[in-house]
Each structure stands twice: as structure tokens, then as C-alpha cells.
Amino acid sequence: MPVDGKPIVAGKPVEGGAGSLQAVDPATGEEFGPAFGLVDARQIEDATRAAEAAFDVFRAQAPDERASFLRRVADNIEAIGPELTARAVRESGLPQARLEGERARTVGQLRMFADVVAQGDALQARIDPALPDRKPAPRPDLRLAHVPVGPVVVFGASNFPLAFSTAGGDTASALAAGCPVVVKAHNAHPGTAELVGQAVAKAVADSGLPGGVFSLLFGEGNAIGQALVADPRIKAVGFTGSRAGGLALMRTAAARPEPIPVFAEMSSTNPVVVLPGALAGDAVEDLAAAYVGSLTLGSGQFCTNPGLVFVPSSPQGDRFVAAAGRLVAEAVGQTMLTGPIARAFEAGVEALAAEPGVETVARGTGGSGPNGPAPGLFTAGLASLTANPRLQEEVFGAAGLVVRYPSAEALAEALEAMEGQLTATLHADSGSPADVEDARLLIPVLERRVGRIVFGGWPTGVEVAHAMVHGGPFPATSDPRGTSVGSLAVHRFLRPVSYQGVPDALLPPALREANPWNLNRRVEGAVVPGGEQ
């Protein structure tokens, strides 16, 4: 299907009722068609009403049906082929290869959730059989399974037009849980959103599901987001974006007559700690090169971009900074996602450079287009960082601050004062007793404020896996008990329900005595494999 600028309400394309917007090519700054129809208040409500109406049918699916549906979504996205990546390249300014990789990731993510759903452990079925002879009172039969929370709103992210947007991790995990999804498309890539939205809507229809299982809405400004989060039919929110945006949604969700959870992934500087052993000899040059590679990857527009690097105050530390500075000076700005993002980067870099105690190590060269600002490398002492919380704020894009520290103890103390982060990274020589001792001091500090600890690598590149956490304490996310990447993400959208003394025929299939879904179930607290029941 072509990009025709139509929002999808309850599975069907509609004419927008509230004006239109156009996509902008960030490489040139020029608008291009078609016009995307913006939804009005009635269309928003149509979408949430349809989501609510579809909920019972959708959540009643058997695991294999839900898995088939998710695989259909994956197949349909795969089938769009080059049209999708071409559109995404033009809308995002990201390179073709990156978007092909991102499409593969998006499709793989949907299939992983299909496998998770089919396997069934996410329902966490539990059975405590009746104890009719227990004294002083008998115990009734108790059974527990998880049910989806209800319709979910997902906000597409600017920096991952595929993997964190219309059918990205939030949508995939919410659908896997059995929650209808209303997506607010990111205005930076409306055509990409529409193409993916068409693929999802087709899978909904081909699976015989009600159209309300999926809607894709276009809208301008904050009003549409606020309306969606305030809508009483919505029961949870997935968001990846700015701290200001996430906080606004959190406030709205908390102020509802019925407050709802918001899973917002907001900002992170992803501190990297380089211990002395990692800088030994000429390794320092490779490490600096790897750092600049991670810092400038995708124009620095990853949630896990290494914004802060802690390097010892030592001659080898000086060599690291010098080497990184040479590479940043040679780097050319790549097109950022949007004009406003590029301008925010420039403003952020200027503000950072002007902070007391911050020195500019190097600036690269601006790119050829209007939105490819020059990468930047800055440095400061640990005392400056501790004294000035602004140095800990994320500058979204390819700007790094190297903080020099006198000792691991001083560094630990400074890290204790830092906010929550998505990731923390350690570079150390695991054969060096001194490094290992420092690492043992620092790891507990980092564990308390991050969702992922990386050793000897770089935080960019988030694997879609069972053991991945893309989350972390506030303000990295709004709820550190969740992850937006990896199979654990489905649990954000599930809640437990207990059934006491319910006759077998009225129990959900997950809990029936015959175990028709062949689930692994926890009986009296111990897991009994599906095949053995």
C-alpha cells in the first residue's frame, strides 16, 4: 500500500479531521508529501473506544493464535521491503544500512515475542490445590494467571523510526501481552509510521481480530498525547523520548481519576568508567577510537550514547583525551533526525562549553546539509561535575564529556551523587588486582543506579534478548522495574488475577486442570513442566 497520509483508526484508514502535516527531509530541510491527516478529538476517542471494545476478544486468544498474529505483523513489515527503508531514510536522515538493520531488529523482536507468547511462561500460571483437611480451616483451590492490563498508548520515538516506534518494542510487548495498542506516530517520520501501521492493521484483519486492536494516530503538539494519556479507556503508556515529554505524560497519568503506569524512557548520559589498567600502553589509542566510534554512531542519537566518560588523572589518561580529541576533530557531522534536534544539540553544546570548569577538547566539522552539526569533545575535572549538576545533563547527539578523576574512591563518591541511568560501562584490566579492587568498589554503586552494566564494551547496541534490560532508575526511566527491550518487556503490561474455588469449566484455559495450553505451571510454589501435567 502506498503512503497516502491517512491515520488508521481501529484498523481502518480515515481522513484526518484536524488539518495536516508534512514530513521534512532533515538532510535538506525541505518538506515532502503526502500531507498527513491529523486526528481530531472524536477520532482519538474512536480509537480508544475501539481498543476497549476489542480488548476481551484480543485477550482471549490462545498463545498460538497470539503468536501467529505477531508473526503476521513481522511478515508484513518484512514484505514492505525497500519502500519502507527508503521512506525512513528520507524522513530520518539515518543511513540505509542502519535502517535495514533496524527493520531486521524490529521483525526479529516481533518474532521473539511470538516465541515468548507461544511458550507461555509469561502468564506465570500458579496453582495451590485445595487442602480440604487442613486445620483449623480447609484451604480452597487457588489458581493464578496474568492478564493484560488493557488498552495501551505507545508514543513513537524519533531516534528509532522502526524499532522503537509504530511496531517497535513497546507495541510488540503490549500486543504480546494481549493489550490493544493506540500508537501516536512521531511527526518526524509519519510515512514510515503509516507503512508500518498498514502492516500491523493488515495482520489484525487477517487474524480475524477486531480493528480496535490497533490504531495509528497523527497529531501535532502535546495536546494529542495528553488527550490519549488522560483517556479513561487507556490503562498504560509506553514512551521513549525527552525528559520533559516523559515527565509531562507522567504528571497527566498520575493526575487521572484512575492513575495509570507510564513506562517512559527519557534520558541518560550512560557513564563510562575507564580504570587505569584499561589505558595501559598503546591500548589507550584503540580505546579512544572505540569511544569516538560509539559517541558519533548514528550522529550520537542513541539512548545509550556514552555522554560521560570518567578517565583517570594520569599521563595515560591525558593520552586518551588527546587521541579522542584528534578523532573528534576529524569527524564530520552527520544529519540529525530533525532540524529542532540539531539546533537543540548546538545549543546544548554551547551551553556545556560555557559551563565553569569545562574545556573544549575538539570540535569536528559540520556536515554538508543544514542539520549535521559538528561533533564535540569536552573535558572537566571531577570536582566541576560534582559541583554542577548541569554537567550531568544529556546533550542529545555526538557530544562527549570526559571527566578526569583522581582516585576510585573519589569517583565512587561522585557516582553516588548521579541520577539513574540506562547503562554504566567499566573498562578495566580484569587481570590487574588494582583494577579488580576498584571494580568491586564501583559495581555496587553502579548497580544501584543503572539497568545494565557493560564491561569492556560500549553501551550503544542494545541486544534484543532474554537477559537484556533497557531501563533503569529515574530519570533514565519512570519505572526501574521494567525494560523496554528484551522479552522481559511483556511483564510491564500484565497483572495477576487469582481464582479461588472456580469450577474448571469457568477457569481460563491457562489454569484448567487438563492444562490445554501445556503451560509450565508453578504448583505449590515449584514449577511443573507443561508436559508433566
Place this chain on the structure above:
Amino acid sequence: MPVDGKPIVAGKPVEGGAGSLQAVDPATGEEFGPAFGLVDARQIEDATRAAEAAFDVFRAQAPDERASFLRRVADNIEAIGPELTARAVRESGLPQARLEGERARTVGQLRMFADVVAQGDALQARIDPALPDRKPAPRPDLRLAHVPVGPVVVFGASNFPLAFSTAGGDTASALAAGCPVVVKAHNAHPGTAELVGQAVAKAVADSGLPGGVFSLLFGEGNAIGQALVADPRIKAVGFTGSRAGGLALMRTAAARPEPIPVFAEMSSTNPVVVLPGALAGDAVEDLAAAYVGSLTLGSGQFCTNPGLVFVPSSPQGDRFVAAAGRLVAEAVGQTMLTGPIARAFEAGVEALAAEPGVETVARGTGGSGPNGPAPGLFTAGLASLTANPRLQEEVFGAAGLVVRYPSAEALAEALEAMEGQLTATLHADSGSPADVEDARLLIPVLERRVGRIVFGGWPTGVEVAHAMVHGGPFPATSDPRGTSVGSLAVHRFLRPVSYQGVPDALLPPALREANPWNLNRRVEGAVVPGGEQ
């Protein structure tokens, strides 16, 4: 140890710095000693600072160490013996046998969490081994385990001086997770709180743990609660109490610079649906007797008290109401927990009786003391309930509203308009096709708004079990994804952390290759039993 009126700050009894309060015997309305010292702002901060300082040591315990600690707490509470129940009887007005049962439940609950901790599945360890040959890029080794969220504040509940208070379900599950706990004692049972607090503090000391693992604070008014929830060192809150109280804590927690989760269990009318088949013949008399038994149990002061019963508009329905009315008329008011609670009950009953469409079926007799108000039974038509949200508000105590419904369809529509609840109960003849059809219509409606569905029983009597949910959608609780009773409760206080490429020696024991804790771990998504690794 005697009750000496001392708050416990970081494991040690201290003199309160801000005045004192006395316990009141609700059976007589008289104060009795000793005076309980109220903590000042510095002492609150001493407790939270000590909790923060104790966190890393406490959370580093091996599962068997944590389990031993929890069992010590249980043993110590058991060892207090009759002194504890005698004090609790005098402070709460609840009968001796009930408090003996509640002590057994409290002790059993701690031992269940000890077993859960020792078993280790709550850590949800996951391993995705490195794939060095994967194309286009190798996958690093990824490992995930859950860590405790940090220091937790628990508010003691008035209605369960033992099982939902100082060492009740919230405290037990937070300690099981590895979170230090600061308890705000409920002022209705300060001596009970102190005795239990001493038992916990002794277990902390005997386990070689830092005193900051546990504090027990006395304070008056809302200020202490607000101060504790606003304290930056606190990372989660457990609360059982009134809706107004829970909402106030939620607001404070959401307005913090770092918002934190509040697990508040607030209010519920626990709707009971009686289908026609359950009223057949003389069964109606037994059902009415069971209803009144559940309604008046413990002076109606259970979170799961059946405040709303839906009965068909039919001659047998009339018979149910008449039979229940006779029993309520014969019932004598039992002492409620406090004078203010008894007066709130009287005010609530008067307000309910005055609502349009509500008729008083029966009032019992007031008890002999000042705080034993007469139970009450009221009735209304379904249309009145639907038209007037005040009829759905909980009247805490032994007051029931029987709502007469014309058809299951009309009932389903009315239930759709109800708020979230802890429980919903169905009485039906599972051999009656008509009842089964109605049940199939109603169960999905109830599933969407409750945490537990009871069939053929009564919601009072919450089993401490693996398959129990004592939770539910707002306003029953603040977060329907948790439960405050049963082994699943521990998950409220855990969050996932992922370790990428971390050398074995620096990994937490739960994730080391040798699996020293013998955990069941999910490898590439499939559980590998601890014995097989």
C-alpha cells in the same frame, strides 16, 4: 523485652524527640501506658540514612542467609507468646483467638518468604551466552538478575495489627527482596508494634546485619508519613489503609524529584454476585447466614469485607434479603479498632441510609462498649446504584448493601461502571446452564476490575499462598501489577539489572558460571534447573 514506648531507630531503641502518645483501649475508650515517644525530623532522617547505609550489605546476603534472617524474625515473634496477643487484644479490641490466628499467619508468612528466598526463583536469573560467530555482529554474553529497589517505607495497618503491620506482608516481602525497611507504626496499636519491632531488631542484630535494616517509628498526624515518602533515600512504599491516606502518599511520591512506586491498598466494596441458581430452595437460608457471617466477621473490618451483594429481583432474592435482615437484626456490634473508626462507620451508615433509593433492611444492636456500633443491612435497586456513585463507596465496618438486579445483562452493564476492586465473588449453581451462561458473561467483566475472583465462597479470609492476589485495579490499589499477600508480593520490590560481558569474578553470585546458589536459570529463554548447571 517489655513495652517501654521507645521507637527503634536503626535497630536501637531511642527516646522520642517530639512528644508522646498513648494507646487507647477501644473497648473502654481509655488511654493506657506506657507513653510512646514520637520521633522528630532528625530521627526520621537517622532511620532512612541508616537504611541507605545498610542496603549494600543487606542485599549482598546469600539466599540461605536471608532465609535464616527471616526465620529468626518469625521465631522471635513466636517467642513473645501471650504477651503479644494480650497487648494486641487490648489495643485493637479484636478477640484473642483472632489475634492468635493472625500471629500464626504473620509467622507463617515470614517463613513462606524465607522458603521463597532460599529457593531463589524470585531473582529470575537469565543468561544469554555470547555468540562470538553471529553475523553481522557477535553477541556479547548477557546475564540478568533482579536486585532490590532500595529502602522501603511500610505503613502499619489498623485492621491487622500483626499480619499487615510491623512485620506483616509488606515488611516481610520487602525484607525478602533485600530492602531495608522503615516502619511507621499505626498509632492504634503502638505497643503491639513495639513488641514486634523488638523481635525484628533482635533478628537483625543476631544475623550480624547492620541495624539500619530495620527501624520502627512512632509519629502523629500525616507529617511523618509525608516526610518518610518524600525522603530521597526511600525507594518504594507499602501502605494499607484509607483511600484518602493512600492518595496523599501517591501524590507525594509522584511529586518527588525522583518519583517512586507506592503500593497502596486502599478501599474495596468486594462485590458479590448471587446468580439465581445459588438461591434455589432452602439453600437461600444458608447463603444468607454465610453472607452475614462474612459481613460481621471482625466487626466488618476486613479489606475484603463484602460490602456490595447483587441479588436477583425474584421471590427467592426477597427471601435472601429477609433472611439476612433477620440475622443482622440479631447481630450485636463488636468493638471496632478505634473510636474514630467507629464514628466514621456510624456516619457512613447514616449517609448511606439517607441516599435516594436506599432502604434500611435491618440494624443490629450496639455493643456494650463505646465503640461497638450496630451492624446494618441496606438495599437498593440496580438503577440507584448506577445513578449514584456514592452507593459504591466503602463503609468500613459491618454494613452491607444488597443491590437487586433484573437480569445478568443489566448487572454486567452496571459492573462495567464500577471502580477497581480487590475481589469479586460469584455464587452460582455450576450445574445450571443458565447460571453458567451468566457466569461466562460476567467473569470477563469482573476479571478486568479485580485481583481475585471467588466462586461459591466469601472474600474474607485471604490465604497466604503462591497463587494469591491481594491487589487489584485502582482504587482498590495504586498498582494492579502487585499483590500485598502471597509469595508474588516480593516482586514489587525487585528490579532487573543486566550484565554485559562482565568477567565471572565480578558477576553477582546468582549469575556466575558455577551457579554457586544453585538457582534455576533461564538460559536462552528456557529454564535450566539449578541442579543441571
